[in-house]
Amino acid sequence: MMDLAFYLVAGLMLLSAGLVAYRPKPLESALWLILHFFLTSTLYVFLGADFVAVVQLLVYAGAIVVLFTFVILLLNLNPQEISGGESLRWTSTVLFLCALGAVLFCLHIASPSLLEKMPAAGPSFGSIEAFSRMMIQNYSWSFEIAGLLLLLAVVGVGLLAYRRPSHRKPKDLENKREAA
Amino acid sequence: MEDTTILWLFLLGKIVLFFSVVFGMVAPIMIWVERRVAGLVQDRYGPNRVGPFGLLQSLADGIKLVLKEALIPQGVRNPYYLLAPVLAVVPAALSFAVIPFGPPTTLGGMFETPQRLQIANLNVGLIFVMTVTSLSVYSVALAGWASNNKFSVMGALRASAQMISYELAAGLAIVSVILLSGSVDLVRIVETQAGLWHIFPGFLAFLVFLPAIYAETNRTPFDLPEAEAELVVGYHTEYSGIKFGLFFLSEYSIMTTVSSTAVLLFFGGWNLLPGLSWADIGIDIQNTILGTLMAVSWFAAKVAFFLFLFVWVRWTLPRFRYDQLMGLGWKTLLPLAIFNILIIAGFMVFA
């Protein structure tokens, strides 16, 4: 029964990924992406990684896609801008599907041990304590550098998106009033 | 081990209880409280015609909303216009899955091991509450944008920018509580407040958390996005009838969620008093039904006080201007929250 649930979730993930990649309007892509992230979070819960599942929702679905949604709504593009000329080029799709099939085939013939059920997880797998212990003990440098990276991103975005406020001279306003 | 059918029935009972109480009772009662307290503060009567003391006013309003014409204005972007109220209610309902409303209890011997009074026993319950609060931004943004109305778009952008700014401050205030209690499980956090409530070492955290949750729910003094004088109700101008009712319902549900979170994190949940526990006065909250009911009612009373505080502040304080609001969130509350984490960490190490 749980296997059926896994196949359902995996199938819906692939379907929603296809909808994300092939819908003409970016806002629809963003909304299907939210669904895709929810399904990914469900998959992580199936694997027993609770903390990772909740963080996936918090960061990806709750912050990154919100950022996308804001930019899409703010830019407020003409419908022509978005859907004009979005012809699907099937060659790239077919190419990747062939690559997918090739990888499947290789997985099947290479190592039959890959097709066995996974060994049971440890008792504290996926808990926040085990995760934080691993991160602070073994990856503390990377953690600090990730913090620095986030700081750089914040500063960079502030610099890139800053627009000097345009100062309108009072002379222009007078001209407009006379002309009106 | 328990009989699984009893456990399933208990789960069903919890779900039914939660949804009937929160969506069926808290929202209408809060609307009545809001309007009566507004009248009290403004030295006038609130609604007092419909039923004794105006108690049936909420019911009348609900019936009116449901029976109104389901109007869809011309030119709205249709799937998003209808999706936005749904996206408002779903996170509001989802967040109740992890809020415990009482101590783990055997309900007077019905169960062998104490069962939690939470619908979903997540290890990471507190982070789930934060997650779900941050998902409620979508309904605001989509509602405003889909409404084909410039004022709605402005209201929506302001409201969502405000919500994501204050989420950060609230999250950092929560981090200090996680430091103090050593766990993100909400029941564990209440259990660690058996002696000293987290409000005492974490007073600054509470001082940051409270304005942050007012801004998260778009309540005064942070309700410029839905201010009637400036923006004609803002992002839900074009919604009428049951669609508006859903937005309203979600606002009160999220208010209840964040009030419950504030009580669980800072005010000891169902613990009696900062030094006194239920066991000290001889009440067993785990094994007797009466004890459990008393603990649950005490928790409900605290949550009710916080809900009343929401209403009281709304009708007392004037609203912030938008730049004052954003300045408060980024330049005051966020540094204060970071400073507070340092203080709490120092407290944990040296005391």
Next chain:
Amino acid sequence: MVDVSIAQLLFVSFGIFCIGASGFLIRKNAISLLICLELMLNAVNIAFISFSRFHNNESGAVLYFFVITVAACETAVGLAIILNLFRLKKNIRIQEANALRG
């Protein structure tokens, strides 16, 4: 909680990666490109967590966090660049952004 083999999870991950990559190659809208990029990063995350579960080692989850951090930074900076592109050219078609200056 569920009994699957690592091959099935890797298949899902690679499938999502392929769909994201093919979407990335055919889109003309800059924001849609970034969204397909997020799909690809999500596929990689699934692979990390599956391997973490397979070897019962939390390093996979830690690397997942770093991938999320990088994805967030890159999305923010990419969207800021797109905003500037929009201010300059009043549209965000990728083919139009082919001049080195102006």
